Amino acid sequence: MLLNEMLLLGAVLFCIGVYGVLARRNGVLVLMSIELILNAVNINLIAFGAFHHTVIGQIFALFVITVAAAEVGIGLAIVLLLYRNRRSIDLEQVDLMKG
Amino acid sequence: MIAEHVAFGIIAAVMVASALRVVTARDIVHAALYLVIVLAGVAALFLLVGAEFTGITQVLIYIGAVIVLFLFGIMLTRSDFDQDGETDHKRKLPAILTALLLLAVMIGALVDRFGDDRLDPTPQTTAQVSDELFSQYIVPFEAVSVLLLAALIGAIVIARREQGG
Amino acid sequence: MLNAIIAAEAAGGAVAASGWFLENAWLVWLFPAVSFLAILLFGKRLPRGGSEIGIAAVGASLVFGLLTAIQWISEVEGAGGDSAEGEYALGKGALAAAADGEASGGVSALTRSITWLTNGAEAIGAGIMIDGLAVMMIFVVTLVSLLVHVYSTDYVAGDRRYTHFFAFLSLFTASMLFFVTASTTLQMLVGWELVGVCSFALIGHWWEEKPNSDAALKAFLTNRVGDMGLIIGVSILFFGAGTFDVIGVNEAALNGSMSHTVTLAGALCLTAAVISKSGQFFLHTWLPDAMAGPTPVSALIHAATMVVAGVFMVARLYGVFFEGYTIGGASINLLALIGGITTLVGATLAFVQNDIKRVLAYSTVSQLGYMVLALGVGAWTAALFHLFTHAFFKACLFLGSGSVSHAVHSFDMKKDMGGLRQAMPHTYRTFMIAAVALAGLPILSGFWSKDEILAGTGGWGLFGGTDANGAYTAMLAMGMITAALTGAYMTRVVYLTFFGEYRGHGTPHESGPRITVPLWILAGLATVAGFINFPAGFQLVPKSWEEKFFHWVEPIGVSYFPAIKHATPSWSLAIVSVVVALAGIGAAYRYYFVRVKAVSPTATELPDGLTARSSLARLGHRILVNKYYLDWLYTTVIVGFVKGPLARAAYWTNQHVIDRVVNEAGTRSVQAGNIVYHKVDQLVVDGIVNSTGKISDSSGEELRRMQTGKVQQYAAIMFIAATILAGIFIIVI
Numbered sequence: 001m002l003l004n005e006m007l008l009l010g011a012v013l014f015c016i017g018v019y020g021v022l023a024r025r026n027g028v029l030v031l032m033s034i035e036l037i038l039n040a041v042n043i044n045l046i047a048f049g050a051f052h053h054t055v056i057g058q059i060f061a062l063f064v065i066t067v068a069a070a071e072v073g074i075g076l077a078i079v080l081l082l083y084r085n086r087r088s089i090d091l092e093q094v095d096l097m098k099g
Numbered sequence: 100m101i102a103e104h105v106a107f108g109i110i111a112a113v114m115v116a117s118a119l120r121v122v123t124a125r126d127i128v129h130a131a132l133y134l135v136i137v138l139a140g141v142a143a144l145f146l147l148v149g150a151e152f153t154g155i156t157q158v159l160i161y162i163g164a165v166i167v168l169f170l171f172g173i174m175l176t177r178s179d180f181d182q183d184g185e186t187d188h189k190r191k192l193p194a195i196l197t198a199l200l201l202l203a204v205m206i207g208a209l210v211d212r213f214g215d216d217r218l219d220p221t222p223q224t225t226a227q228v229s230d231e232l233f234s235q236y237i238v239p240f241e242a243v244s245v246l247l248l249a250a251l252i253g254a255i256v257i258a259r260r261e262q263g264g
Numbered sequence: 265m266l267n268a269i270i271a272a273e274a275a276g277g278a279v280a281a282s283g284w285f286l287e288n289a290w291l292v293w294l295f296p297a298v299s300f301l302a303i304l305l306f307g308k309r310l311p312r313g314g315s316e317i318g319i320a321a322v323g324a325s326l327v328f329g330l331l332t333a334i335q336w337i338s339e340v341e342g343a344g345g346d347s348a349e350g351e352y353a354l355g356k357g358a359l360a361a362a363a364d365g366e367a368s369g370g371v372s373a374l375t376r377s378i379t380w381l382t383n384g385a386e387a388i389g390a391g392i393m394i395d396g397l398a399v400m401m402i403f404v405v406t407l408v409s410l411l412v413h414v415y416s417t418d419y420v421a422g423d424r425r426y427t428h429f430f431a432f433l434s435l436f437t438a439s440m441l442f443f444v445t446a447s448t449t450l451q452m453l454v455g456w457e458l459v460g461v462c463s464f465a466l467i468g469h470w471w472e473e474k475p476n477s478d479a480a481l482k483a484f485l486t487n488r489v490g491d492m493g494l495i496i497g498v499s500i501l502f503f504g505a506g507t508f509d510v511i512g513v514n515e516a517a518l519n520g521s522m523s524h525t526v527t528l529a530g531a532l533c534l535t536a537a538v539i540s541k542s543g544q545f546f547l548h549t550w551l552p553d554a555m556a557g558p559t560p561v562s563a564l565i566h567a568a569t570m571v572v573a574g575v576f577m578v579a580r581l582y583g584v585f586f587e588g589y590t591i592g593g594a595s596i597n598l599l600a601l602i603g604g605i606t607t608l609v610g611a612t613l614a615f616v617q618n619d620i621k622r623v624l625a626y627s628t629v630s631q632l633g634y635m636v637l638a639l640g641v642g643a644w645t646a647a648l649f650h651l652f653t654h655a656f657f658k659a660c661l662f663l664g665s666g667s668v669s670h671a672v673h674s675f676d677m678k679k680d681m682g683g684l685r686q687a688m689p690h691t692y693r694t695f696m697i698a699a700v701a702l703a704g705l706p707i708l709s710g711f712w713s714k715d716e717i718l719a720g721t722g723g724w725g726l727f728g729g730t731d732a733n734g735a736y737t738a739m740l741a742m743g744m745i746t747a748a749l750t751g752a753y754m755t756r757v758v759y760l761t762f763f764g765e766y767r768g769h770g771t772p773h774e775s776g777p778r779i780t781v782p783l784w785i786l787a788g789l790a791t792v793a794g795f796i797n798f799p800a801g802f803q804l805v806p807k808s809w810e811e812k813f814f815h816w817v818e819p820i821g822v823s824y825f826p827a828i829k830h831a832t833p834s835w836s837l838a839i840v841s842v843v844v845a846l847a848g849i850g851a852a853y854r855y856y857f858v859r860v861k862a863v864s865p866t867a868t869e870l871p872d873g874l875t876a877r878s879s880l881a882r883l884g885h886r887i888l889v890n891k892y893y894l895d896w897l898y899t900t901v902i903v904g905f906v907k908g909p910l911a912r913a914a915y916w917t918n919q920h921v922i923d924r925v926v927n928e929a930g931t932r933s934v935q936a937g938n939i940v941y942h943k944v945d946q947l948v949v950d951g952i953v954n955s956t957g958k959i960s961d962s963s964g965e966e967l968r969r970m971q972t973g974k975v976q977q978y979a980a981i982m983f984i985a986a987t988i989l990a991g992i993f994i995i996v997i
Contacts, residue, residue, distance in 0.1 A: 001103055001104065001107060001218045001220075002215060002216065003213050003218040004214070004216070005107060005111070006144070007209045007213060008206065009114070011205040012115055012118075012202065013114065014201070014205070015198040017122075018194075020121065022188075022979060022980050023122065023187050023194035025188055028172050028176060029122075032121060032169060033122055036118055036121065039137065039141045039161075042141065043141060043144060046144070046145055046153060049150065049223070050150065050218055050221075053221060055227045055228050058150050058152060058153045059228065059232055059236055061145075061150070061153045062152075062232070063239065063243055065153075065156060065161070066247060070249075070250035071250075072165050072168055073168070073250050073251065073254040074253055076169070076254075077257040077258040078257060079176060080172065080257075081258060084260075091975060091976060094975065192962055193980055204994065207994065208990070
């Protein structure tokens with residue numbers, strides 16, 4: 001098995017995630033796309049860990065998973081608040097910071 | 100060796116296809132279900148390269164907890180999307196261009212640098228992971244636990260209904 | 265014995281100290297730390313509101329600190345502290361020196377540490393570093409803290425947050441002791457931040473009143489500026505020396521394994537920390553405002569201990585500063601210059617204050633300037649000795665002012681004081697003793713320490729004696745002027761407070777014994793503290809009594825301390841400095857005690873004084889009243905500029921320039937697309953043109969939307985920028 005097989009798969013997932021973050025209007029879907037990105041990163045960490053025969057890759061992947069859980073919690077809370085205040089989670093309509 | 104390749108190929112293909120569906124599906128619930136497939140695929144990959152503990156954690160946390168959280172989020176925010184059925188921006192071109200540009204750069208760099216480095220994974224036991232985590236990385240571990248606590252409190256504070264509101 | 269010899273070899277010729285109290289000196293901060301928790305948990309339920317716990321804990325620390333000091337002194341004496349004279353006492357020192365074949369004879373600090381935390385492969389230790397400096401600081405902190413505790417039981421009696429007050433006093437004492445016994449720079453950082461938090465909480469003790477909470481915020485925010493310097497400095501030194509150990513960092517700076525540039529950069533960042541914490545020019549403005557806190561707090565934190573944290577830090581990492589600023593053999597450097605300016609600025613500002621505590625606060629600024637100046641010119645011992653004596657007489661002055669305000673319920677000297685001499689005899693006498701000590705008249709403590717600093721500057725060969733580290737003539741001049749100013753403003757304070765006739769309301773009474781006893785103890789120390797460091801060569805006392813402080817505190821012949829020279833003070837310098845101080849006192853005496861008093865016993869200044877007659881003097885007075893316009897500069901000019909014009913300019917640029925550029929770009933692109941479409945369409949391939957126009961159109965559209973406040977567009981820009989940067993990196997590398 002080539003290292004690059006894993007890395008390229010990670011890259012593809014990452015780019016799909018980026019597309020989702022940029023193209024989706026629904027806040028929850030954007031959060032899901034962010035999960036894709038984080039998983040792509042984890043694939044890289046695990047791949048390199050296996051490549052160098054060290055468990056540090058796993059350790060960092062575990063940290064990423066933990067932080068991702070925290071991120072989903074906060075993100076969904078924000079989306080929920082948005083929904084409660086505006087009856088919509090359409091990111092097109094969220095432009096309070098308009099310059 | 101061949102079996103490994105075949106397994107990887109199948110998993111990878113399923114993952115990419117599902118990931119594409121996650122970012123294109125019209126129904127949010129479908130997107131969430133496709134996400135389950137991607138996450139399960141990631142877990143399978145982890146097991147394939149010998150990272151058993153992370154693989155199991157992936158299943159427990161992502162599929163067990165995060166997806167459920169997403170489904171809750173979807174239920175609580177059902178809105179007029181269902182009526183006009185539009186979950187994407189009208190103009191997808193910049194997003195596609197950005198993603199493709201990123202992909203091109205990454206593929207270029209990866210192929211250039213790791214052209215034919217071989218990966219021959221050895222199983223990494225949970226004991227090894229815990230030894231490392233609770234000796235060398237105990238401080239980041241504690242920091243992350245504080246972060247989780249802070250996120251928990253933060254999420255409650257943000258999502259809590261104001262009095263009378 | 266064997267241990268000592270082994271350690272001596274490790275420390276390069278110096279004997280390592282040992283002893284039970286030295287080894288367990290961490291207990292000294294553990295007592296007040298436990299007391300903090302105990303007061304928080306049980307304080308309210310106790311008959312005396314928790315103050316008894318605090319007093320017991322700090323008292324225990326003081327006793328422990330004294331025993332530590334005694335053990336340390338016996339170690340030093342035993343090791344033959346008089347090595348400079350070549351006298352070797354029998355015992356460990358002689359043995360160790362013989363075993364090592366080196367004639368150093370110094371005693372190196374005792375360090376004990378545990379692994380605090382491990383991150384990756386980097387193990388970070390924590391522990392104690394006990395030497396003369398730490399022992400001296402423990403003594404000062406615990407003693408002043410104990411007296412302040414006792415004083416506070418009367419002063420803040422019946423306060424609504426009595427228990428909290430004592431809890432924070434305990435926490436402060438613990439943090440400060442933790443700071444002075446720290447063996448790593450990281451620990452020092454922790455202690456530094458902790459004392460900052462306590463200072464914030466105690467300044468804002470009566471936070472219900474807006475000025476108090478404002479002052480607390482100001483102190484905290486001003487200190488953040490320097491704290492950043494400390495964090496960056498500690499990081500720089502870590503990467504330069506590869507360790508957080510104080511000894512390791514100093515050694516790396518001294519033996520050249522850390523490059524001079526790195527050392528200088530570290531020293532500069534740490535100087536920023538000193539400027540904010542020790543109230544040096546130009547960040548001193550928080551210190552006078554910090555007087556909004558209760559007076560015992562001002563005495564403990566903003567006079568005797570916390571504000572000298574910066575001085576202590578420089579003294580601890582002296583190798584870094586000595587090498588970084590190349591102090592030896594020079595005539596000016598940043599540290600000395602900052603100290604010199606501060607000492608002048610503080611002394612001049614002290615003249616125009618009507619609030620007695622503010623006068624003392626500016627006086628503290630000025631005296632801290634003296635200490636920093638001394639460190640800047642290489643007079644290490646003089647700086648620490650001044651820290652030592654200053655702690656006593658300034659704490660005494662602050663507590664005295666608190667006693668006065670306790671009686672007249674005000675801090676305003678001009679409106680509510682005067683003639684308190686008879687009403688408050690104890691306060692008056694102790695205040696006078698401390699004021700004379702501050703003014704630097706013999707034989708009180710301030711004289712000895714100030715004189716040593718002036719000698720250490722080595723300016724003007726005539727006065728400077730011999731063996732100074734450089735020729736800092738400008739610093740000597742600044743110090744001399746300040747000496748005159750100090751005498752003058754203290755005379756003004758004494759007249760306005762204790763002489764003339766009472767101008768306030770009611771009948772003031774002397775405070776109770778819990779206030780006067782600490783005052784007398786401090787006044788006594790302010791009198792005699794100077795005697796522990798008789799300068800060599802004056803032949804006032806037997807040789808064995810001379811320079812005790814120097815032998816006990818300064819590390820000699822150890823690898824982590826620079827080989828600094830020690831100036832020998834001269835009689836001529838001592839006489840000149842006394843004459844200068846007397847001149848300042850005399851001028852102020854003539855003005856207040858003779859001329860103002862002649863106008864009326866309740867007058868506070870001459871009706872046709874200098875400011876009334878001379879426009880130049882008026883201008884000077886106005887500048888001083890406005891504190892050199894520094895606060896105005898910070899709030900109105902800098903903050904105002906950022907808030908007002910700069911923000912407006914940014915907004916205008918945003919609205920007019922960026923928007924217009926974006927719009928123009930959009931429309932031009934569309935136009936270009938259209939032109940291309942119409943002209944070329946007829947001739948060349950339809951589809952290419954079409955898509956060019958479309959892309960121009962959509963990119964124009966996207967550009968125009970850059971300022972729409974939509975998250976995803978910002979995300980898109982971020983991703984694209986990151987991609988481009990990554991691409992550049994890949995191509996370049």
